[in-house]
Amino acid sequence: MDLEAIDIQTLIVADILGTITPDEKTQLDKLMIDRPELQALYDGIREDMETENLAALAGGSISAAELITRARKRVRNRYIRVFTAAACSIGLVGGLSYYLLTPQQPATLASWEDGKTILLKIGQQEINLESNATTNVNGVALHPGTGSLSFSSLNSNTHDLGVLTVPKGKNNYKVILDDGSEVLLNNTSRLSFPLKFDGANREISIDGEAYVKVATKAGHPFIVHLPLNRQVEVLGTEFNVNTYDSGIARISLVQGSVKVAKGENSALLIPGKTATIDSQAISIHEFDANEVLSWRDGIIVFPDNVTIERIAEVVGRNMRVKMIVEKSAAGKKFIGVILDKSKPIIHLLQQLTDTKEVTYNISKDGVIHIL
Incomplete structure (x- = not known):
């Protein structure tokens, strides 16, 4: 050679x-x-x-x-x-x-979003789920595997709450809840859930993006709480929730039926529809499943006419790299852009530069500048 x-x-x-x-x-x-x-x-x-x-x-x-x-x-x-x-x-x-x-100095974390590992907190105890080690916490046996977590209660009276965080740049992570429901978390997302459901309602909280498959359990509604007093109520269904945009929640229904609510306002969704909840109202419209759900396979399909600023924001969340849009490229829009998280960022950069609309350079600190 x-x-x-x-x-x-x-x-x-x-x-x-x-x-x-x-x-x-x-x-x-x-x-x-x-x-x-x-x-x-x-x-x-x-x-x-x-x-x-x-x-x-x-x-x-x-x-x-x-x-x-x-x-x-x-x-x-x-x-x-x-x-x-x-x-x-x-x-x-x-x-x-x-x-x-040489000992590597740990970076100062701005928030859980910038963490280094997929982490589960139960009370004061923190468990690194990427270690894949079975752990017993307060009478609950945790069984983390590659990309997923299941658990079994050894104490039927447990009332502990788990808070699971998937920081920026991590792969999707699935949690199988006490009732058999499944929550697939995207990166930069957080899930709060009881280790054991009791009472009439099954309630969890999601901040970020997740795909939820709810196990049918008659008489026990499943309620998903979202930031800013929004919630989704279901009996048995599959849907996607996205709260990445500050002040806006999007619930996209794949099958079944759900009721979305903001304060006293509520609306019913049918499959193929998305509810967008902002500070003013709840609006209903159709959604493109390829764009909304492709993240589950590690692929981000950007909508047509996506701005370069939006691309930079999504890249930063998914790839743990920093992309700065300079004035010369501000406001540029693109069609057909796809981010495949399994491939180097150069793939996305080539898509952008092939349009002849922008170019880029990489500074010494590793920051990508879009020109």
């Missing part, structure tokens, strides 16, 4: 591990644009590294030498072998060793 190919793969590995420098990142982005065939290589390397959990090892305290030793023992894939050779040949080991051995 020629040196150029090794260098490219080294850049890709550094990008996945988060050790890439701003100049190297700019170089890699340009290569990905000029040579679209490199995307298959990037995806293959990332998949193999995720399989072997090397990125997680890099976040710990092991040395680069040990990381490479583990790669040699555990990974037979050609990409990791190339990473080992390339790291030794161009001095990446030294830089990576510094990164691994």
Whole structure:
């Protein structure tokens, strides 16, 4: 294999591990644009590294030498072998060793939205759900798995409330509630729920976006509380709720029937309709299922004529990167834009630049500037 190919793969590995420098990142982005065939290589390397959990090892305290030793023992894939050779040949080991051995200062979190892990709080106890470890809390057995949480009550009298948060940039997370109902949370979302439903009503609270499948239970209405005194009441149904936009709640009904309410005002929804609740009123209209529900598959389908400012906002929430729209690009609108969270941000940037309406650069601090 020629040196150029090794260098490219080294850049890709550094990008996945988060050790890439701003100049190297700019170089890699340009290569990905000029040579679209490199995307298959990037995806293959990332998949193999995720399989072997090397990125997680890099976040710990092991040395680069040990990381490479583990790669040699555990990974037979050609990409990791190339990473080992390339790291030794161009001095990446030294830089990576510094990164691994230097204590990383935790960032000051502005709110739960900027957290680092999917977290469940029960009273004063906090559980990192990404550890996938079964935990007993106050008579409740928690069974977290990859991307989901179920639980069983060992104490029939528990009245504990769980608060589950999925911060920015995380994958979707599903919670199976006490009655068998399911809540699939998008990133930057929070769910409050009782570990055991008792009484006539089943009540939860959602802030952000979620897809809810309600288990039918006659005589026990299911009520979803939303910010600013909004709520959804159902008996058995599937629907999407979205409260990302401050002051606005959108409830999109897939099947069944729901009643949405804001104070004394209420309205009934039928499948295929969305209720938009703002500070003034409740309005009903049809919704595009592809746009509203695609987030469940890790894809964001933007509506036609979406503004660049809206794209930047959604990218920031989903990809944990910062995108700034400069004055030269302000107000630009686009058609057919799709954000695939499984792919590097360069895919979205190429969609935007292919229109010839905008361009971009990446500053040394990693911020993407849309020009």
